[in-house]
Amino acid sequence: MFTVHEVPGPSSEKEVKEHQAAQLINDWSKEKDINYRKFQKGSSVLSRMVGFLVFLIFFAGAVWIGVQWLLVPSGVLSLFKKAQVPAVAEKKPLDLEVKAPLEIASGDTVNYEIVYTNNEKYALSELELIVRYPDNFNFEKAEPVQLMNASHNVWSIGSIAQGESKKIKIFGQILGEEGAEKIFTANLSYKPVNFHARFKETKKVSTILKSSVLSLSVLGPKNLLAEQNIEYVIQYKNNAKEQLKNIAVRVTYPLSFVFADSDPTLKEGEDAWNFPVFDAGAEGRILIHGALTGAIGEPKNFGAEIGFMENGAFRLQNRTSLITPVIDPHIVVDVTIEQIGASVKKPDAPAGEDTISVKFASGALYKINYKNEGDLELKNIVITLEIVDLQHLIKEKSFIYADGKDAVKEYDTKNGRYTLVWGGKGGAFLKDVRPGESDSVSFTVDISGKPAEENAELANTFRSKVQLDARSQDITVPILVEGRSVVVMVE
Structure with a gap:
């Protein structure tokens, strides 16, 4: 179960x-x-x-x-410095300051005060101050004077202790036109302890000339030829609101200047123009004439000064100058004569002359060539050709001009002298020739068919010589250039 x-x-x-x-x-x-x-x-x-x-x-x-x-040892440190708030500016080892007025009248005395301070915790050594003055500065004095060189522009200071501050004062006169900027420069170099290298601080200050009691200017040529007459114009003015007294103007002439005259004239034995009274706002001028010679490229310096006569001493108020170079226009001009059909140049030409021969009963071609090989533009060109033909070998009425450039011809029958002029009054106009350009004029004449019976000793010759006269906006006097003489023998 x-x-x-x-x-x-x-x-x-x-x-x-x-x-x-x-x-x-x-x-x-x-x-x-x-x-x-x-x-x-x-x-x-x-x-x-x-x-x-x-x-x-x-x-x-x-x-x-x-x-x-x-790569940059200070790189990490700089990161931490940037993070510091607030940032603190580092002091320079040496502070340099220059004090000067912002504005001053021409002719007044200016005070430059140079202050330098040692910010280090140790002394600085071998201090040296070098200054550069403005144009037209006239040194008067300085403090301290014992450390200064003979040229008044270098101070060998020596050393400066920790935290110490020193100063140098410079006094002088400034000249110039109204509105001109005047710059003063100070360079202070030094060596820290245990350093071999030198360090430098530089400061510049600027002062504007707000006015000039007496203004002054010089007018003259822009360029000079090696030998020429010259005119200088001195202009001066009283800018003050009151009458000035005992004003004097004096000049410094260029080398090789030969004084001719002036207006107003200088009194005998004086080297300056004196004006006992000069009204407020009044102006004046002095004209000076003379001659100059000089080598090509040589500058010619004409200087002028204006000031006050005080107790027989000249106190400068203003100064100016004009520097003009001596130039060579470098113009080439010559005349060539050829027998129409053939010509022969004789090798036995006298110095400074060219000799050629042509046949009786032939024609002769004259050609005048000129070229501007200089730097000036040539204007108002005039060419003058002179032919001296004492035996009347040239047929007077046979002159035929080429290219429509007809000349004004004058003939002195008695002396057998032809004068032909192109340009100027009546002659064909000749164009301006710029640097590097050239031009020419030409004509033909007929030669007599037989030799002259009189003056046989002249050997049947005639002579020709050319001259070029031109103007330039860069030169106040005419430029004159002569070519070589050419002797023509008729055979």
Whole structure:
């Protein structure tokens, strides 16, 4: 017989419900545990990724700092300095300051005050001050004077103690036109303790000339020829609102200048024009005439000064100058004469002359060539040809001009002299010739068919010589150039 055992379980409805509830809670707990383990696994992967990224960032930063440290030793330190708040500006080892007025009247005395301070915790040695003065600055005095050189522009100061401050004062007169800027420069060099190298501080100050009691200017030629007469014009004015007294104007002439006259004239034994009274706003001028000689390229400096005469001494108020170079216009001009059909040039021509021969009863072609080999443009060109024919070998009425460039011809029958002029009054107009350009004029004449019976000792010859006269806007006097003489022998 089989024994029947009862399966364990709830025996009542209440127990069944309690069992079902416990079973649901148990299933929910298992599912919760499984999800939590999944979440734990996912969180672990994420943490490792974040940690790896943080490691990379720190590693890259360390590498960059290392490179900065190796290449620029101050690089790392500068990072920390930038982070400091607030930033403090570093003091220079040596402070240099130059004090000067912003504006001053021409002719007044200016005071430049140079102050220098040692900001280091130790002395600075071998200090040397070098100054550069403005144009037209007249040195008067300086303090201290014992450290200054003979040229009044270098001070050998020596050393300066820790925290010490010193000054140098320079006094002088500034001259110039109204509105001119005058720049003063100071360079102070020094050596710190245990250093072999020198260090330098530089400061510049600017002063504007607001007015000039006496204005002055010089007018003259822009260029000079090697030998020429010249005129200089000195203009001066009283810019003050009151009358001035005891005004004097004096000049410095260029080398090789030969004085001719002036207006107003200079009194004998005087080297300056003196004006006892000069009214407010009044103007005046002085004309000076003379002659100059000089080598090509040599500059000619004409200077003028105006000031007051005080107790027999000249007190300068203004100064100016005009520098004019001596130039060579470099113009080439010559005349060629050929027998129409043939010509022969003689090799035994005298110095400075060319000799050619033509036949009786032939024609001769004259051609005048000129070229501008200089740097000036030639204007108002006039060419003058002179032919001296004492034996009347040229037929007077046979002149035929080429290219419509007719000349004004004058003939002195008695002396057998022809004068032909192109340009100027009446002659054909000749165009301006720029640098590098050239031009010419030409004509023909007929030669007599037989030799002259009188004056046979002249060997049947006539002579020709050409001259070029031109003007240029860069030169105040005419430019005169002569060509070589040409002797024509008629055979």
